[in-house]
Amino acid sequence: MKYLLPFFKKYKKESILAPxxxxxxxxxxLIVPLVIAKIINIGIANGDRAYIIKSFLILIAMAVMGLLSSFTAQYFAAKAAIGTSAGLRHKLVEHIQSLNFAKLDEIGASTLITRMTADVNQVQNGVNMFLRLFLRSPFIVFGAMIMAFSINFKISLIFAAAILVLFVIVFGIMFITKPKYKIQQNRLDTVTETARGNLEGVRVIRAFGKENDETDEFKTQNSLLARMQITAGNIGALMNPLSYVTVNTAIILILWFGAKYVNSGILLSGNVIALINYLSQILVELVKLANLIVLLSKAVVSCGRIGTVLDTESTMDYGDVTTPDGGYAVRFENVSLKYHEGGENSLTNISFDVKNGETIGIIGGTGSGKTSLVNLIARFYDATDGKITFMGHDIKTWEKGALRSKIAVVMQKTQLFAGTVRSNLLYGNKNASDAELCTALKSAQAEEFVRQKDGGLDAVIEQGGRNLSGGQKQRLSVARALVKNPDILILDDSSSALDYATDLAMRTAIANLQKKPTLFIVSQRTVAIEHADKILVLEDGHLAGCGTHKELLENCGVYKEIYKSAEGKEDGENE
Known part of the structure; x- marks a missing residue:
């Protein structure tokens, strides 16, 4: 709630006017039953048509004024609820952007999606209904009871008993269902994660014929969610029948005792109708109050889940260094990396240094730690042990913005955003001119296919680059990185979908840039890195070799094996 209140306070006027x-x-x-009672007791009893018409016009006027009041209240309540949830959603996005990769991995993408959509919507609905009903429903319930006592004290004791029973029903069901809603939301996280995995991996699933297995897995997770929802729904469904049984029993008792009092002249028939109307109002409002409590229970659970994310703090601290201090561009000193506490090392005791402007190749088998190593250079993760020096300073002392401004990373999994070629490239530098964009495209060997597309730089890119081939997506990602004009450029296996000629042309163009960056190339191909100033060979998270292509062929068995394997593939392809 501490995160919700600051946004809620911005709508003080709406929060007061709505209730x-x-x-x-x-x-x-509350006045309507009294008017109806007078129509029966005076107008109908005395045959006074003028009084009946006058009272009927009063009822219409009150209905119109009540309708206008309701519309106004709902407008202010909706404005406050939507504004509050919008602010909360912005806060969530801002906080998520501040979290380091380790924390994002710990929370999970599906959980964050659920928090930002379903949970925020639950909070929005809870705020909306709270402003509309938290004063109205209790006011009607107690107001109707007071009006009933003003009519007849003895019969009104039935009201008090009925209200007490209804409160026990409402709060008892709420107490039972509240923990179930929390479990239900957690189940929703799992279903979202399963669906997300299926959508992202649909090509692989179909390639291996695993559609039925994934369908069965989704059915299992969805069934667990459905069972939890049905269980909570069945318990919640008891509220209406139990409430109506209580109220109808009270109405029967009122009619029974009311008839006796009317016959004895203690009570007028119109007053009996008024009592029944008040009881009906109590029923309606208590049902609304019950639904409000259930909705608020869900909103409180969702608010707690959102708070869990907002309470999660980044484990990375940044310093205030903004300028290089000479020395090596990057230096690793006995660096190790462990992603999870208690897990195995992904990197162990890695040491090397890189001078400004050098080209560094990184090679190794699948799972050898290549991506983990370049993630440390960009400080997506912090080393578990050892020290990393970046441009003369401990990498942990750099200011976050200054550090990021000097590094551009083309990740192993290319990511393009819905928009245009231009909008995607401007992620690298929002102030870049068209000439700079075209230069970057040319260096990334993407100029030709962009020019052929309708609109050129303004050609439409679908979410994730679905309307592009794998090679086109990789080249656009490289161009986006080049637009940034970085001091350090990391290409994490970003040419795997390119043919050798295009890959060579792109690497040559990058090497001939006016401002040549310090280049890290992660690749499975020895041909892509054999001209590098230095090659790092990784095996099971250890540095198996470090040197030039020629040196490694002479004294690094792992590199020699990779090279021979690549040679065999190339010969096979040439044949």
């Missing part, structure tokens, strides 16, 4: 107009509507509702 006030609802109270005004409630006052009209």
């Amino acid at each position: 006030l107009f609802k109270m005004l509507e409630a006052m009209f509702d």
